[in-house]
Amino acid sequence: MAHDYDHKQINYNRTFAVGILLNIVFVVIEAGYGVAAGSLALIADAGHNLSDVFSLLLAWGASWLARKPATEKRTYGFRKVTIIASLTNGIVLLFALGGITWEAIGRIFDPKPIEAITVVVVAAIGVVINAITALLFVSGQKTDLNIKGAYLHMVADTGVSLGVVVAGIFVMFTGWQVIDPLVSIFIVSVILVGTLSLLRDSLNLAIDSVPEQIDIAGVMAYLSGLDNVSQIHDLHVWAMSTTEVALSVHLVTTDNDLGNNNLSIIQQHLHDRFGIGHSTIQVEKHGDESCMLDRDVCKKG
Incomplete structure (x- = not known):
C-alpha cells in the first residue's frame, strides 16, 4: 500500500529568474569595466560569474523537471534530477574554488598590481548582487540540496567579491599586493567546508543512501x-x-x-x-x- 501525504513543492521559478537576471547584468558590467580598464582579473572573474549563471540555470531546470508529473515509464517522474543537479553543482563549485586557489597561489609568488579603485568599485557591486541572490535561496537551502548548490555558488561569489573589496582597500593604503591572493585563499577555505558537505550529501542521495536527516x-x-x-x-x-x-x-x-x-x-x-x-x-x-x-x-x- 502506498500513500504520499505531502507532494507540495515550493516554486522557485521567480527566485531563479531574478537571480539569473541579476548575475547576467553583473557579468556584463564586470566584463565592460574589465575591457575599459584593461584588467584581465576583472575579465576572468566575469567568466567565472558566467559559470554561476550556468549553475543557476542547471538548478532551475532540475527544479522545474521535478514538478513534472510521473508517467508510465518514469513512475517517479523527474524528481531524481534534482539530486543529479546538486551533485553536478557541487563538482562545478569545487573546480571553481580550485581555479581561484590556483590563481591566488600564482599571485603570491608573482604579485600583479591591481587597479585598486576600479576593482573595489566593481567588486562592491558584485557583493551586493551576489548577496541579494544568495538571500533569495537562504531559506530553501536548509531543506533542498539542489537549492543549497545554487546558494553556495552565490555565497562563494559574495565572499570572494567581499574579499576583493577588503584586499583592494588594503592595497590602496599599504601597497601590499600579496593581501589580495591571501584573502582569496582564506575565503576559499571557508567555502570549501560547505562544498564538501554538499558533495557528500548529494553523492549519498545519488546512490540511494538513507538521507542524513532521517533517524x-x-x-x-x-x-x-x-x-x-x-x-x-x-x-x-x-x-x-x-x-x-x-x-x-x-x-x-x-x-x-x-x-x-x-x-x-x-x-x-x-x-x-x-x-x-x-x-x-x-x-x-x-x-x-x-x-x-x-x-x-x-x-x-
Whole structure:
C-alpha cells in the first residue's frame, strides 16, 4: 500500500529568474569595466560569474523537471534530477574554488598590481548582487540540496567579491599586493567546508543512501514496536528527490491484516515524526513463507 501525504513543492521559478537576471547584468558590467580598464582579473572573474549563471540555470531546470508529473515509464517522474543537479553543482563549485586557489597561489609568488579603485568599485557591486541572490535561496537551502548548490555558488561569489573589496582597500593604503591572493585563499577555505558537505550529501542521495536527516534507528524501533508486528524485513529508505523521502518495508504480523486504517496511521506517523512522505508497506502473516522476499530471515523469526 502506498500513500504520499505531502507532494507540495515550493516554486522557485521567480527566485531563479531574478537571480539569473541579476548575475547576467553583473557579468556584463564586470566584463565592460574589465575591457575599459584593461584588467584581465576583472575579465576572468566575469567568466567565472558566467559559470554561476550556468549553475543557476542547471538548478532551475532540475527544479522545474521535478514538478513534472510521473508517467508510465518514469513512475517517479523527474524528481531524481534534482539530486543529479546538486551533485553536478557541487563538482562545478569545487573546480571553481580550485581555479581561484590556483590563481591566488600564482599571485603570491608573482604579485600583479591591481587597479585598486576600479576593482573595489566593481567588486562592491558584485557583493551586493551576489548577496541579494544568495538571500533569495537562504531559506530553501536548509531543506533542498539542489537549492543549497545554487546558494553556495552565490555565497562563494559574495565572499570572494567581499574579499576583493577588503584586499583592494588594503592595497590602496599599504601597497601590499600579496593581501589580495591571501584573502582569496582564506575565503576559499571557508567555502570549501560547505562544498564538501554538499558533495557528500548529494553523492549519498545519488546512490540511494538513507538521507542524513532521517533517524533510521528510530524508524526501525517504531516499526518493530508496533502491536502484532513480530518482525520487519526489506526496509529501505531513500530520497526520491532533494526534498522527498520514500520508504518501503515488509511487516510480519501475528494478525491476518493490520487493516487499511492502521496502515494509514503508520504512514501518517512516519510522515509527521520522521519526515517520510511516501511509504509503501507490505503486511505478511507470521509463518506464511509464500510471500516473503527474505525467506531465510523470516524462517528464523
